[in-house]
Amino acid sequence: MAEVSDTLSLEWGGRPARGATGPMLAALEPAAHRYSFQPGARRRSSVTYLDTVDRRLRKKGLSLRHESASDSGVLVAAGPDGVDSTPLPEEPAWPALAERLPAGSVADRVGPAMWVRAVAPVVETVVVSREITARNEDDKIVARLHWQEATANGSPTLARVSLDPLRGYAADAERIARLLADSGEFVVAERSVAEVWLRHAADGEAERRPGIAPGMSADVAVATALLGFLDAIERNVAGTIDDVDTEFLHDLRVAVRRSRSVLKLTGDVLPERLVARGARELKWLGDATTPTRDLDVYLLELDELATRLTVGTRADLDDFAAHLHRERATARRSLVRALRSKRFERWCESWRQSLAEIVSSGGSEQSGSVAELARDRVRVAYKRVLKRANAITPDCPAERVHALRKRAKELRYLLEMFAPVCDRKPHRAVVKNLKRVQDILGAFQDGEVQSASLRVFAERMLDRRSASAATLLAMGELSAGFAGEQRQARDELTDALPGFLGSSVHKRVTAMLP
Amino acid sequence: MKIVASYNVKGGVGKTSTAVNLAYLSAADGRRTLLWDLDPQGAATFLFRIKPRVKGGSAKLVSGTRPIEAGLKGTDFPGLDLLPADFTYRNMDIDLAHSKKLTLGTLLDGLAEEYDVVFLDTPPSLSLVSENVLRAADVVLVPIIPTVLAVRTYDQLTDFVASFNGHHPTLHAFFSMADRRKSLHRSVLTDLPQQRSGISPTAIPAASLIEQMAVRREPVPVYAPHSAATKAYRSLWTELSDLLG
16 A cells, blocks of 8 residues: 555654653653553564665665564665565575565665675664554554664664554644654654664764875875775775675776876875885786686676577576686685785785875975876876877777777876866866766777687687587677677777867866866 | 455345455455445444544545545554445435446546455445446455345345346355354255355354454454454455455
């Protein structure tokens, strides 16, 4: 049945006492002649709020929670347009990808927002609750009040009463709500309980992130940015080792690439030996992550790739999928060894220490200001992109397109790093424009790389005698598809480049710089 | 959305008890359920402790000038709503006759997204209202007291429904107020389901426990969940649930 009206939630400012409803009943005393209030049994349950590590559900206005008392409990998804719940047949295991959630309305609601990311506990709370029924003179229930005291580690207890009017009895519910609000003990809650806990968790996370700021010296700004990337690398190590979802590795790689670009383009403001070691270790780390990521990309896209087959079927790709899984298991073993190695551990430690020392020293005057650095390096990087872009013709060798792609990526990382010191509006427009070119360059690169790696996979599968003729034929179809995409991307690139090279973009780049 | 009518031309045969208890069991089973108390006496409405009043009355409801949703009331039981009785329902025949386009069936169409099952508790008569009910229903539950005359009434109903053009509801008769101490009841209870199709072997007993509904103002399974009466109603709900699919 449709929701009659939104559940009203009121927050109590007093000190909760394990489900004692006295304060609420006292507030309702003036209505005793009209209603009788009957408290139900006290219930204790645990409520765990879940989200992806990058808080995808919260960003989309969704919340997901696992409520359990004595059984395996229920999974509840809430969004702006309603609430869905699914009983769990067994105790759930977290983290979990969307396909591991029980099929039904909850998975349908949160699955698209989760994308390929796994949900894991963000906040674990213990809830003591009681239902109080409000009955009229006919002893008919007209509203249900839910008293709830929730506690989480390190947070004050949240005491609330929510009011569910029964259909056709909205006036009674409003009267009861008004009494509670008029008592002065209760105030209408501005946020849902889920939002309060998730916001609390998010505040803690935000505190960890350092960022560059105008007024910094150039070396402090670069060291600060690198510390931020190191945070991101370390934040994603556990998820990568545990194989929670594929994006932990992806985010780790992005942080490594950003670090390498920053070192390459602005590293001269830092001590030379530090930069040399950082560049070497980051390259080693990047190389250690590449094989697994390449295989992840294939596996993530396999179902979508199968839809492009015109002669073959998805079943024809089963041997290929099995081969990818085997190769991924091997690649992951090497990756996990690298991430658990003393080499990685020592480098992270010394890298953090050296960068932190630069930041705490306040920087050197010789390095100049972050504004000067941004002006100088963005201009240089932009000119490099223009130069490479001007060299692109419909028939030029693929290497030139790859070179442009690398320069464009470096410029993008630089623009994002210097965002806090740039003029926001033109900066956003330039990044948007660059992103469009990068998407086309990415499609070109993917087409070539995937087509080439399909050939390598096919040879290995033949060597291992793990490929059927149907599989090889289907892989051939995919390879032809990639080649076609590459050609299409090439045409689009030729069309898109003049837009990026135009004078309007040049003006925006000039306008955004400090 | 499936429509179930509890109907018999005779009064006092257990129509309201059937509608109330089965609507409760339907909701308890997870089906979003509505019970429309079409009887101006408002017994079902009384049993759910709801005031027998619908703003605008029968005329506005039947003419469609006041939306049916506006009259709905939540019962004390999750998943079960009630459209209460109103004394103006005594004029519903006339209102239906005036409303040339709208029928009870078309009025209920607007609730199709909101409910899985709608029970219609009908007044004891053969009128335009009851004809509307029979034409709208997917299943008609027919409580019959195990006597020869009551069976004859059921036969008349069967013939009447057979005369419909197009849609025919499934008639599902069952014994109501069955008293196994009476030899006539015993013999009808045993013989009739074997002789005739569409008659359930389930018999709702003549029990004071069921009569207590009017005092307790609750469905029987709420206050006597392990009683023979509840068992019989559960059995009838299982049969109905299979018919509804």
